[in-house]
Amino acid sequence: MFNSLSSTPSQHSQHSQSHSRSSLARTLSTPANAHPPPSWSALPSESGALSQPSPALGQIRRDPAAAGKAARSYSASSTALAAKQPPTPQHMPGTRSPRQSPSNSVQHSPAPSSPSLSSPASRTNSIQSPSPSPSAAAHAPPSPSAPPRQTRLSYLRDPHAHFLLVAEEEARVAEGTSGGKQASKYAKMSAVLEGVNVDIDALRPLAWSGLPAPLRAMSWQILLAYMPANHERRTAAVERKRREYAEVWGGLGTVEDVGVVGEEVGKAAAEGERQTAQGNDNGSGQSGKTGDAELGRTRWKPKEGEGGVWHQISIDVPRTAASDTPMFQNKAVQDSLARLLYCWAIRHPASGYVQGINDLVNPLFVVFLGGFVDTPTHAPPSTLTPAILHAVEADTYWCLTRLLDGIQDNFTHGQPGVQRMVGRLGGLVRRIDAPLATHLAAQGVEFIQFAFRWINCLLTREMPLRLVVRMWDTYLSEPDGFSEFHLYVCAAFLVKWSEKLRGMEFGDILMFLQNPPTSSWDDRDIELLLSEAFMWKSLFHDAPRHLEGAVPGTPVG
């Protein structure tokens, strides 16, 4: 039965293994240092899936000399880029224009109106990699004398050039460590991304089978049609969208000077100072000042009205923060999330803010932050500068808008989209696993009781974030991934537990389905799930008659 899996996009339509290695080498100049840079993965525990961590990789990542060298060469290149272009003004209408050179942007000025694009060098000192999980802990942080590269501001300046660099570095790391398979994936990705016009039809199948973490932010933004496929227009287009978003929130709210806000910020400020004092790189004094501006002396608030929406969002954002993702506990990050959700809600009055939309923001935010910092889920507060947060917030806002455009009626009044999909899921499961459907019906379990959340939050509540991110690689490359393919993923997800569920009674079934045991899942589990979903979709999607006779509430015996 699973023979049909061989026709999944993960296996067809891939280019030949060796393709584009040479073109990559031709196009990209080799950096002076011969050591591969420290590798970053968007999500620490995902590294195993990208390439099985081998001793060799561990060695490379632990090599402080290489890390330091890479950090410095990288900083230099992004400083050069920064010098060429003035910082993007993301100011509100009516405030003083923050057109400043990077060197004077560290003065005390309200953070939101003038993101401090302080020199990348000051970002790279002072912080150590977190050790969030055993696998990440294996990549021991370099010693303080050889600081890791933490942020990549070149992404802010020129996404295209940035990604060519990243792709090449990653390809070289992968080549040396995992027998060429990963290298080939990076090479293929690079071949697609380096073109003047990214061929979306070539990008899709690559994304379907999982994107390499460092190339994910750009790929998602292209797949969501936020970033133009044409690289010559890319930088300008993204800058314009970021400015446009700043005008949106500038129009909807005001920035208040709130002084030092609460204990948390006080602590963060103290921490920042301590780290600055420890830093042995240049620019310590500057980064101390920048730290003050960054740590929430200002706070955006909606101007008036819609207090209910703002209240709801402000209580939801902090509690949606996954406990295993410290980055989301950061106050500045939470402010960004709340603001973008509020702006989205006000600009989409037909649906407004519905609980669960906040869950959908997290994968986007963490992936886009991954364009700037090494381990976005555990990004140290000092790497979350206003400049980076503003860019990530704006990108997330626009991409959320794109994503939700495709599932609009999930969140309009009465949530007809969710209701309809719950109904279709019931019908589908009756076709593909009649004994399970019969058992659920006999136990009085209704699909709405567990599947409402699966659909409302796109399974983000049922899976660890790193797997949601992997899942969305596929969703973004499927036509109608979120509005259509998700149905088949839900079906595959439910029938996966069929045997277990058929031995349970009502209460146990519901409690199981509300907390399915996915915490130990890895990429292979999610890929199997996606392949099964693809199979069900192939069988049923273009054959609506298969669902005929499946009347809700009537089990198929």
Place this chain on the structure above:
Amino acid sequence: MASRRKPLLKVIILGDSGVGKTSLMNQFVNRKFSNQYKATIGADFLTKEVSVDDKVVTMQIWDTAGQERFQSLGVAFYRGADCCVLVYDVNSAKSFETLDSWRDEFLVQASPRDPDNFPFLVLGNKVDLEEGRRQVTAKRAMHWCQSKGNIPYFETSAKEAINVEPAFQAVAKMALAQEQDVEVEFPDHIRVDAEPRQSSADACAC
């Protein structure tokens, strides 16, 4: 008509977003508190066995989403409820003022047989916060409860586990009374409804 099965009591928890519904349920069932519960989407479900007057019953607790937008879902979850717990935050006057609409909405969507005598219970939660933040006095809350047909009122703290156990004991007692009340008056309905479930459960056990 003594049933071999333990009585099953269905309890619905309603109230505004953020008043502590999920925390109260988890404190009662798991004796745990966390300030990291995510917003409930749709409804969460837990069960707990309790003894009421030496009788062991299973409480089936449905913790619902607080955002008003989800109210249209109610009918899917409220049906067949034996007791409804209305929760507000004593530090939020608004969450108290919406109790009226939560109660009305429940009666419309659950459409119990005898709405005037359907058992409700009110919990004023978060009494652990300092007195200065309190916006609703016990007197005001009790006055409202009296006006709605003497609804029992408890002040609780899910965080400090204050009064949670007694409150849910009262819930169980009221739900059981409601369930027995229904059985006495409509024995046939209950039997017809209960038999197939009983037999299917037995069939599955083999």
